[in-house]
Amino acid sequence: MRKDWIEAFPAAQRETARAALAGAFGPAQIDTVTPVGGGASGALPYRVEVGGRPYLLRIEGKASPLRNPHQYHALRIAAASGIAPVVHHIDEVARVVVTDFIAHRPLQTYPGGPAALVVAIGALLARLQEGPVFPHFVDYPDIVGRLFAHVRRTGLFADGLLDAHFERLGRISQAYAGGLDRLVASHNDLIPGNILFDGQRLWLIDWESAYRNDPLVDVATVLDTLATAPALEAAFLRAWLGRAPDADLLTRLELTRALTRLYYAGVMLSGSAAAGRAAPDTDLSCPSLEDFRQAIADGLLTPGTVETRHLLGKMFLASFLTGAEPPGFEHAVLA
Structure with missing residues (x-):
């Protein structure tokens, strides 16, 4: 020994x-x-x-x-x-x-490529949601609102700069509450880093955020991180739901995706605020997803730094307002 x-x-x-x-x-x-x-x-x-x-x-x-x-x-x-x-x-x-201990391999090595991977994730998520429910913690719009309120209180941004986001959150939360019909066991942080492939099957790890929640929260996160192309989105939704989604579900899914994007903006920006800034940020402008990835590839942005996380947070804020594709959670960025 x-x-x-x-x-x-x-x-x-x-x-x-x-x-x-x-x-x-x-x-x-x-x-x-x-x-x-x-x-x-x-x-x-x-x-x-x-x-x-x-x-x-x-x-x-x-x-x-x-x-x-x-x-x-x-x-x-x-x-x-x-x-x-x-x-x-x-x-x-x-x-x-x-x-x-799960000795994992990159998700990119999953047999059958991205299409097979999203189908497997959809099936695994369906198993989770069909199983025993977890205890209830908080309604999802409330946790998003608490985190966003914290960001606003930190002084990270100049006064009034996040007012449009606050107003949109209020409208979305009201519409969202009217369509919720069931709660299920939810992971609530289903980013790629929390999905492991051991060479045979997938596992879900890091259950810190898991509680009873809207089934669409995990779905929305996967759609914005792994099932980002139309064909992948369709394959994932069918594997999860067992059929093609109807118009009502897709409408509600858009509300949920807005909430998850604001949640992850709050996660990124809370870390940025904790690191401290010399003065409040007065500018919400941010690069496109393509330009952001190119800046990482060119070494102009360094993965994992406060600056990069702050920029990611602003990209999630923009996605929340406009519905544009969010930056996602590439492992190299969050490592």
Whole structure:
């Protein structure tokens, strides 16, 4: 047994990690501990090898005021349904989880290409939504409104610059509430980084935002990230719904897509605000999707920087207002 494996963790997290691994594996030997890339949430994930088998230990980041209290309940349900990796230990107080480790391959390598991938995601999403429901947390327009209100309060933008977005959010929320007829188990952050392909099948991970919600929220996110071409959109919707969507569903889907775009604008811009700016931004102009991708390719924008996230946030704001294609969540940008 390596005596120094605990040193792979930050000093402040070592006892949390030690207790979690003891809870999962008892006195079993810990062979190796290796940090793995984290996402935008601030979680600390580690690959832990025990008896020659890999597991994932994930210590959550600092809880936010908008923290979902039902994430671990949702994770247990999803794991029991074979949608999330097998869970070996959860400590809700310490906010730490041990699961199977999924050695994933790029989604671009999925057999059959993008068309087969979106069909598989649609079928997996249908399984999730047809299964046991998660506890309710908050109505989706409310969580979008809370996050957007936070962005407005930070002083990130000059006074009045986001007024048009605030007014549109009010109109959309009112129309949206009138058409909601059912709530289902929802992941609520179904971006490509939270969908893993192990060479055989897909898994959904990172259940921090999971609670009972409108089924179209996950659908809208997939449409704006992976099923972005008309043929892919049609294939995904048919795989998810079991038939072609009717006009009423498509109309409601447009409302939901506007809300998810404003939500992700809030995610990006909250991070930008936390980093601080010398003065409020007075300009909402942003590049087209093609120009943004070219700037990344040319090295004019650096993936993962505050500047790039701020620009992404403004692109999502523009998409919310106009319905233009949003920037999506290419892994290279969010890594």
